[in-house]
Amino acid sequence: MGRAYLASRHPCPTPPPPIGYTRTHNQPEPTLRLPCPHAGRRTIVTQLPPTVVNQAPPTVDIDRLLRKVQKPARYTGGELHSVAKDWGRVPVRMALCYPDIYEIGMSNNGLAQLYDIINQHSHFLCERVYVPWLDMETAMREAGAPLFSLETRHAIRDFDVFGISLGWETTYTNCLLQLDLAGIPLRSADRRGPFPIVMAGGSGALNPEPLADFFDVFIMGEGEEVTVEFLQMVQDYKAELERRGIDNPGRAEREEFLVNACRIPGVYVPEFYDVAYNDDGTLARIAPNRTEAPRIITKRQVLELPPVLTTPVVPFMQTVHDRGAIEIQRGCTRGCRFCQAGIIYRPLRERTHEEVIQGVADLMDNCGYTEFSLVSLSTSDYGGLPALVRKLHEQFGHRGITISLPSLRVETVSIDLVEAMEPGRKNSFTFAPEAGSQRLRQAINKPLTEDDLLNAVTAAFSHGYSTIKLYYMIGLPTETLDDVLEIPKMVRKAMEIGRKYRGGRAKINVSCNIFVPKPHSQFQWAPQARPEELAPKIKALQDGMRIKGVHLGWSDESESLLEAILALGDRRLCNVIERAFHKGAKFDAWSDFFKWELWQEAFAEEGLDPEWYAYRERSMKETLPWGHISSGVTPGFLWREYRYTWQQKETPDCRDGDCTACGFQDDPNCAPKFQYMLANRHHPKLGELAMAEPLLHTVAPR
Incomplete structure (x- = not known):
């Protein structure tokens, strides 16, 4: 969003105040002026509510560390709508983390929603933390500074709960990096007392086994309700310890707390489950070792979507998704066989048009956003989407509103929808055909036709859009080279349409990612394609896409292999992940930092074959590492x-x-x-x- 200018009366500019400073409620409310150097926001002037900041006594001078890094705004906190409660007056404290840098973590709508829900409770506080970038990590280690929260700079190890969202498997080493920087033992078995509880949630938690030794508990499914229930249990147990006069709880109290925790539906405590393997390396069983632990842990889901988040934290720097976001529906029933999200987020729940429109109005007033993304797994399936977009333009067009949509199902894109989008700024349209041929699309249960795609492309180019994005996958089950060759053929036809309507300005960006089988999906038994299978297909794409105005991108084979291994892996991978981390693996989701050779060494030292995890088809009779976790399907x-x-x-x-x-x-x-x-x-x-x-x-x- 560019630089934020704070009026001189503001008592807490970035960075937060020095040690011992507490803002009183008698001071006048500060004025915050936010200029808008780009189209995402306009200038707003708003009043910040009085905030009491009770900052942790620092062991090191954090402000001095910030002078050594390129982007100090990643670590300063104090943003609009951030919540800094009085630490000493709140009984339960949670640090909420996304295991990547600030710009990426701040774009995660799920964590933003959870942060807001927790802080609505007067007896809970929730503060944010992200992975420090390399320069900040170096500065922190040199100074002996522990990982700290943004809001009050308390050390993460001083919180009651340290919650990490697992969105992508390639962030797993970053989880260990954060524990290491926080001074928390990497392994759950090495932690003495009950707090802090190290918790994981998110889509990656639905196969918890590769990280089972590092986390105390996993939250299965949607966290809006179960997280609050868990924090209430923390509050009750802390009160019980105080009643007993236990000032220094140890392993016995830790085990007692975890026994209570596993009784909450949707909470998985890995140490209460024993794992056995067959002689061929496959899993023999995962069974509870305590009577209190359930045999099957079923994911949690909310019956109704939480209210639209209308006061998200507004960052001082540009983030990956620097716009307002509204979840218009959750779940998808299309049944694409490669799609994990379509299974684990069932059933389908929609917001009303009125909820969405009011949410946009509130976000404009509270944050100054003028660009909005209507978010869901399949946005074009939302009931009456063209009518909703028209209503938004009619009501907020005079304020410069722009609507963006995520990747769309080709067969649901109509002239009506494209025309409804017209009043806004025209960037690009994104379509996801996924597979090149009609046969393969039928096999993966995404049976759109060539005419469907070309009609959608025509609708976009003919209404003023100059850029089309197309998402494909290669390496899908039953795929042949002939299926892949259909991709460049289709792109050529699409580009002909683009040139007809947009001339030399027409561009098509094609992304071809390697298929990764995921737990709880219909393809969870399928193998990943081997490099020798992928090589001729990638070459065919490269040769066939030498078209002016077309840009081709594809995923790295080694990165996709690691993603598949960690997605499908069992508890033995804990040792591999820890070895790779100690060898220097981190930021594995970043191509510039991913080092496959470190992982190869870690697998070799553990005597495990990485290809065994990814390149073999699993039998229907095989016990899967996530078999004790139910998605509801x-x-x-x-x-x-x-x-x-x-x-x-x-x-x-x-x-x-x-x-x-x-x-x-x-x-x-x-x-x-x-x-x-x-x-x-x-x-x-x-x-x-x-x-x-x-x-x-x-x-x-x-």
């Missing part, structure tokens, strides 16, 4: 869908069609359809329902 449904791949058999979207008995038959939106099918004995889908039995193989084969 049954393994029987997933296996049935996996088999349909080779038949190129489509499973229609249950949103508009019949119930597919995926496991959410008791959901209020699904139950009527399911009961109707059961009542109709001759319904053609009943045979398929019989195949989707609730538990094929979860913890151990039958």
Whole structure:
């Protein structure tokens, strides 16, 4: 957002105040002026509410460290809408972390929502922390400074809960980096007392085993409710320790707390589960070693979406997604067989148009945003999307509103939608065909046609858009070279349309990522394609994309291999991850810093074959490392869908069609359809329902 200018009356400019400073409620409210050097925001003038900042007594001069780094705004805190509560008056304190740098972590809408929800409770406080960049890490280690929170600069090890969001597998070494900088033992078994509890959540938590030795607890599923329940248990247990007169709790109290924690639905405590392996290296079983631990941990979900976040923290520097974001719906029922998110975020929940419009109005007033992203897994499936976009332009067009949409399903993009987008600034349209040929798209249950794609491209180029982005994958199950060759053919046809309407200004950016099988998806049993399979396909893409105005990008084979290994891995990978970290692995999601040779050394020293984890197909009878975690969708449904791949058999979207008995038959939106099918004995889908039995193989084969 550019530089933020604070009026001279502001008692807490960045960086936060020196030791011992406390702002009183008698001081006047400061005025904050935010200029807007780019189109994302306009200048706003707002009043900051009085804030009491009770800063931690620093062991080192943090301000001096900030003079040594390129971007000190990553570490200063004090942004608009950040919350700095009085540390001494709040009984439960949580540090919330995204395991990457500030610019990326601040763009995570889920963490922003959770930060707001926790801080709405007067007896909880939540502060933020991100991974220091290399210059700051060096400065901190040289000065002996521990990892600290942005809001009050308290050391992370002084919090009651240290929560880390696991979004991508390639951030796992960064989790260890943060524990190391915080001075918290890497391994859960080496931590003496109950606090801080090291917690993980997010999509990566649904296969917790590769990180099981490092985290005390994992939160499965959506965190808005279960995190509050967990923090309430922390408060109750701290009060119990005080009642008993225990000032220095140890291992016994730690175990007692974790036993209580595992009783919360959706909470997984890894140390209460034993793992055994077969002679061939596959998993024999994961079984509870305490009666209090549940055999199956089912993910949590909220029945209704939380209110739109209208007071997000507004950063002092530009972030990856520097705009207002509104989650218009959660979940997706399309059933693309490669898509983990489409499974783990079921069932579908939508906001009303009125909620979205009011959210935009509040974000404009509170933050000065004029660019907004309407976020969901499949935004173009949202009910009445063109009408909503028109309403937003009609109501806020005079304030310069711009609407952006994430990647869209090609077959749902209509002239109506493109025309509704017209009043705003025209950057680009993003489509996700995923596969080159009709046959392969049918196999992955994304049965759009060539005409669907070309019609969508025509709609965009003919209405003034000059850039189209296309997302594909290579290495999908059943894929052949002929399937891949269809990608450049399609791109050529799309570029012809672009030149017809936009001339030399037409551009197409094509991204071809290597397919990574993910837990809880229909392709969780599938192998990743080997380099020798991918090489001719990548060359064919390179040769076929030598087209003026077309830019081709593809993912690195080694990075994709590591992602697959960590996604599909078991508890033995904990040792590998720790070895790689001690060898210097970090920021593995950044191509400039990823070093596959460090991981190869770590695997060799542990006597494990990395290819065994990624390049083999798993049997239906094999116990999977995440088999004791339930996403709510049954393994029987997933296996049935996996088999349909080779038949190129489509499973229609249950949103508009019949119930597919995926496991959410008791959901209020699904139950009527399911009961109707059961009542109709001759319904053609009943045979398929019989195949989707609730538990094929979860913890151990039958």
